[in-house]
Amino acid sequence: MNVVTMNRIxxxxxLDAVDVPALIDIDLEIRPNCFTVISGPSGSGKTTLLNLIGxxxxxxxxxxxxxxxxxxxxxxxxxxxxxxxxIGFIFQNFNLLPVLTVEExxxxxLLLARVPATERKxxxxxxxxxxxxxxxxxxIPGQLxxxxxxxxxxxxxxxxxxxxxLADEPTANLDSHTGAAIISLMREMQRxxxxxxxxxxxxxxxxxxxDDAVMISDGRIEKIERRKLPxxxxx
Amino acid sequence: xxxxSLALRNLLRNRRRSLTTVSAMVIGAVTILVFGGYSRNIVLxxxxxxxxxxxxxxxxxxxxxxxxxxxxxxxxxxxxQRVIGVVARDPVLSPMLAVVTPTISLGGIAGNFAxxxxxxxxxxxxxxxxxxxxxxWNDYGLPIDYPQSPLTGTAEDxxxxxxxxxxxxxxxxxxxxxxxxxxxxxxxxxxxxxPADITALAALESRPTAQTGExxxxxxxxxxxxxxxxxxxxxxxxxxxxxxxxxxxxxGMHLAQAQRLLYGNEKPQATAVVLQLAHTxxxxxxxxxxxxxxxxxxxDEPLEVQDFEVLNPFYGQAVGMFAAIxxxxxxxxxxxxxxxxxxxxxxxxxxxxxxxxxLRAMGLRRSGIRRLFMAxxxxxxxxxxxAGVAVALCVxxxxxxxxxxxLPPGQVDPVPLTVRVWGETPMMLVTAAGLALVAIVSAxxxxxxxxxxxxxxxxxxx
Numbered sequence: 172m173n174v175v176t177m178n179r180i181x182x183x184x185x186l187d188a189v190d191v192p193a194l195i196d197i198d199l200e201i202r203p204n205c206f207t208v209i210s211g212p213s214g215s216g217k218t219t220l221l222n223l224i225g226x227x228x229x230x231x232x233x234x235x236x237x238x239x240x241x242x243x244x245x246x247x248x249x250x251x252x253x254x255x256x257x258i259g260f261i262f263q264n265f266n267l268l269p270v271l272t273v274e275e276x277x278x279x280x281l282l283l284a285r286v287p288a289t290e291r292k293x294x295x296x297x298x299x300x301x302x303x304x305x306x307x308x309x310x311i312p313g314q315l316x317x318x319x320x321x322x323x324x325x326x327x328x329x330x331x332x333x334x335x336x337l338a339d340e341p342t343a344n345l346d347s348h349t350g351a352a353i354i355s356l357m358r359e360m361q362r363x364x365x366x367x368x369x370x371x372x373x374x375x376x377x378x379x380x381x382d383d384a385v386m387i388s389d390g391r392i393e394k395i396e397r398r399k400l401p402x403x404x405x406x
Numbered sequence: 407x408x409x410x411s412l413a414l415r416n417l418l419r420n421r422r423r424s425l426t427t428v429s430a431m432v433i434g435a436v437t438i439l440v441f442g443g444y445s446r447n448i449v450l451x452x453x454x455x456x457x458x459x460x461x462x463x464x465x466x467x468x469x470x471x472x473x474x475x476x477x478x479x480x481x482x483x484x485x486x487q488r489v490i491g492v493v494a495r496d497p498v499l500s501p502m503l504a505v506v507t508p509t510i511s512l513g514g515i516a517g518n519f520a521x522x523x524x525x526x527x528x529x530x531x532x533x534x535x536x537x538x539x540x541x542x543w544n545d546y547g548l549p550i551d552y553p554q555s556p557l558t559g560t561a562e563d564x565x566x567x568x569x570x571x572x573x574x575x576x577x578x579x580x581x582x583x584x585x586x587x588x589x590x591x592x593x594x595x596x597x598x599x600x601p602a603d604i605t606a607l608a609a610l611e612s613r614p615t616a617q618t619g620e621x622x623x624x625x626x627x628x629x630x631x632x633x634x635x636x637x638x639x640x641x642x643x644x645x646x647x648x649x650x651x652x653x654x655x656x657x658g659m660h661l662a663q664a665q666r667l668l669y670g671n672e673k674p675q676a677t678a679v680v681l682q683l684a685h686t687x688x689x690x691x692x693x694x695x696x697x698x699x700x701x702x703x704x705x706d707e708p709l710e711v712q713d714f715e716v717l718n719p720f721y722g723q724a725v726g727m728f729a730a731i732x733x734x735x736x737x738x739x740x741x742x743x744x745x746x747x748x749x750x751x752x753x754x755x756x757x758x759x760x761x762x763x764x765l766r767a768m769g770l771r772r773s774g775i776r777r778l779f780m781a782x783x784x785x786x787x788x789x790x791x792x793a794g795v796a797v798a799l800c801v802x803x804x805x806x807x808x809x810x811x812x813l814p815p816g817q818v819d820p821v822p823l824t825v826r827v828w829g830e831t832p833m834m835l836v837t838a839a840g841l842a843l844v845a846i847v848s849a850x851x852x853x854x855x856x857x858x859x860x861x862x863x864x865x866x867x868x
Contacts, residue, residue, distance in 0.1 A: 227767050227861040248771050255769025262865070266764040270415035283769045327768075 172239060174335050174367045175201035175224050180233035182219055182390075193219040195390045197233070201335070201369055201383075202397075206361050208370045208381035216390040217371035218339055224369060225258055225337045226250050238334045255283040259328030259366075261338035261357075265320040267312040267327070274299060274308040277326045284331040298326040301363070302356060318349035325357060329364055336361070338370045342377065354380055409774075413781035416754070423750055428790045430746040431841055434739040435794020436801055438837050441735055443802050443827035445728035450546045450826065452721055453686060455648060456714045458541050458552065461505065461680035462689055464717060465489060465696065468708035470677060471716070478512050478668060480630070482675030483707060489679050492703050498695045499681075502688045504543060507536030508676035510664040514627035516567075516657055518575040525574045529625065529657045531664020531676075534558055540682050549822060555658070556643035562660050565623070565639045570654030572621075572644035580621040581644040625657065627667045635667050689713055736837075740844045743790075747783055748848035755779065755856045762856050763864025772857040779853035780846055787845025791838035798834075802827035 180197040183190050194216045201207050201224070209217045222228035223235060226242045235242050238257045245253060259280070260266075267276050274295050281291040299305040302322040304315075312320055321341060328336045338357070342350030358380055361368045370377055378384055386394040417424045467474065467481045474481030483489060486508045493499055494506050510531030517524030534557045541552040556566045569586065572578050578586030621641040629635040639659065647653040665674035683692055696711045715722050755762070762775055802825040810823035827834065 222862050225767065227865070248773075251766065251769050251771045253769075254767065258769075260764075260767050262764065264760070266760060266865075268412075268761060268764070270412065270419055280768050283774075 172203070173200040173236075174203045174238060175199070175369075176234075176236040177223070178234040180223060180230045180235060182216075182223065182228070182230050193390050194223070194230070197392055199385065199392060199395070201367055203334075203367055204361075204365050205382040205399075206358060206368050206370075206380060207383040207385065208372055208378050209385045209387060210371075210373050210378055211387035211393075212373065215387045217387055219390075220387065221337050221339050221369065221371050224335070225260060226254055255280060256331060257334045259331065259333040259336040261321070261324045261328045261336060261341045263340045263343045265312070265317070265324045265344075267320055267323055269312050272309050272311055273304060273315070273323050276312065276323055277330050280327060280331045286331070294330055294332075295326075298329055301360065302326045316349075317345050318353060321345060321349075321353050322356065325353070325360060329360055329366065332364070333366060335367045335369065338368065340372055340374075341370065342372065342374055347376075350374065351376055409777055409781045410785065413778060413785050416758075416778075416782055417785055420754070420757075423753065424786065427746055427750045427786055428793060431743055431787070431790025431845070432794040432797050434743050435791055435837055435841055436798045438732075438736055438739055439795065439798035439827050439834065440801055440805070440825050442732055442833050442837070443798070443825040443830060444823075445732055446830055446833065447548075447824045447826040449725050449728060451548060451550075451821070452724055453714070454544060454546060454548055454550070456718045456721055457545075457682060457686065458543055460714060460717060461507075461540065461682040462686060462714055463681040463683070463692060463696065464509075464712050465493070465679040465681070465700075465709050466677065466712060468710045471710075471712055474677065475511065475513065477628075478510065478677045482510075482630075482668070482677055483508075483679065483709065484673065484675050485707060486676035486679055489704055489707075489709070492699060493679065493681065493696070496695065496699065499692060499699075502683050502685075502692050503681060504684050505536050505539045505680070505682040507533045507540070507680050507682075508661060508678070509533075509680050510661060510668065510675075510677045512627050512664060512668055512677075514625055514667075516571065516575060517624045517626070518577060518622075519624055520622075521576040523575055525571065526655065527571060527625070527657045528652075528655045529627065529659060529664060529667075531659055531661040532557070533661050534560075536680075540680075543682055545685055549824065556645060557658060557660060560642050560660075561640070562663050563637070563639050564642045565625075565657050565659045565663075566643050566645050567623070567641050567658075568647045568653040568656035569644045570647075570650065571657060572641070574654065575623060577621040577623070577641055577644065581641060583644045623657075625659075625667065629667070630669050630672060635670065637663060637667050639663070736840070740840065743841060743844045744848040746848075747786055747845045748852065750786070751779055751783055751849040751852040752855075754782065755852045758856075759859065759864050759867035762859055763861050763867065766859070766861045767865065775857040776853045779856055780849050783845045783849030783853075784842060787842030788838075790845065791841040794841065795834050795838055798827050801825070 177197050177199040180194055182194040183192045197220065209220055211217050219228065223230050224237065226237060230243065240253060242250060242253065268279065271279065277295045277298055278291050281294060296305070299308055302325055304319055304322045304326070307315060307319060312323065315323065341357070342353055345353060354377055357368060372378065382399040384396040384398065385392060465483070467483055470481040490506050490508060494503065512529045512531070514527055514529055515524050516527045534555050538554045538558060541555070544550065557564055569583055572581050572583050573586050623639050623641055625637045625639055627635055647656045669675060681692065683689065693711055693713065700709050700711065765775065805823060805825045811820040812823045813820050
């Protein structure tokens, strides 16, 4: 079963009494256990599409099914709980909570998902080891480099064992070397945790790593390339 | 890590702003508590003063309070000894009682005919031993030490007079009244000797020979039949009476002397039976029991019970005035705290907009965002209130040990400036809880705004 199915999705912004269509008639399926990249020029609707997939924005029309759940029917609290259980986010600006330590940042989504304390500690330790930042567990984000922060963000996104991780231009604020390392790490995590990653990016390196590439322009999907079969362990 | 822990870290993130907000709350708490402690002290001092003098409750003949002061002879309690006996032996009342004593209030004219001066007075007939016990009542532990009555151990014709009476009757010198201005006689003031009829009445009173330096006065009062009666009395001491109006009119005498003035050879009465209770809080229970007794055992005479607040209307006025000022101040300070904390929380919401979006994206519900900001305000409130109470206690201690005095309205003597904060647990708790509540209320709107943000808008915020 696809992790995301979008049928005839439309999204229009109302700016100063002018309707600006951001997404038009989108039909999209995100395969499970895949590394999917949404690519396109600035203003093409990549972030809007990611927001809709991530259930943090509402479409004006159409149907979205995420992890088997028609999410448009969920009210706000149920949608919050759904996100806490099934979706992880990686942001361009890392968006770590500056008052929490690295391990607390990773633990926070587990608190929201009401995971018992011992299991939380175990998962946090394992994830920090996996992203190679266990030695910084007690540091606060302000004491880390950009690459280290994004590693923490990856660990945080994976902490509640989501079905789907969304990353909006995750390498945009990193130098090319660090960006490549982060992409490589995400690819590794995606395979290891059997989770679907969806990126928005116009970085050719990211695009090269993709199992599926979705080309978007002026709010419409121009092309979907299914390049590779889903990795082993797919649902 | 729970919401409170996260809230505390968020407060520490901008230490200067949090400190400024807490400081505003501390200043507010100190202002409320110090003024509250000051007014509380005044109220308790007043209450103690009234209870020392007139007890908590007085049993009087019906309507004496309204009409009897003009005719105390007609409004006396005929069988007051029986009333005292019933009250003192009552199993419900007796555990509450500190003192039960009869008293007589009378009006009259006191004259120092040797000096050719006189003035209207308010006389009080007292059982001296009982009054000495009443003077020891200090339920609130105030820093006061009333000496025994100067009438202690004196003969029946002894009286104690207010300093003002001594001044007007030109008895300051024989009574060694300190700081008493000397009277310079003018022609008009230097009246002739007493009127013949009064002199004749005074002559009927057996009058001991005046010793050198002795202060004697003649006291004229209307007896039970409305006829004038005169007693020649020996002033043993002038004593300040607190309030100037009272100081200028008060003459205290033995109960028997007052009874002789009013009732002559007839059966002596009392105008009131004074009940001093162990604690002021016992007034309602004592009143209820007295009402039962007056309707049953003591129903032979038309009696009623008045409490000290009715007998001393100034007390209620003072309490009301201080309560109004305190309330006004509390509202003003509450408004200041409301806007200060509200502003702090609004700034925090604006600064942390992207963070709010992140938390919501991760799955924190709107209520969680609201709870987070409310928890920050609650912590600010609790820290501000706790620090405010602590600082107020220090300020109160400093004031209480600075040796400051002030002259309360209507009083003749300066009194120590005392701020009663320590021990006033309800006041401290209410102030602290009030400040914390105001802080929470002030965070409600910013927290609501934060919770209602659109996630995508919040995430876009730079």
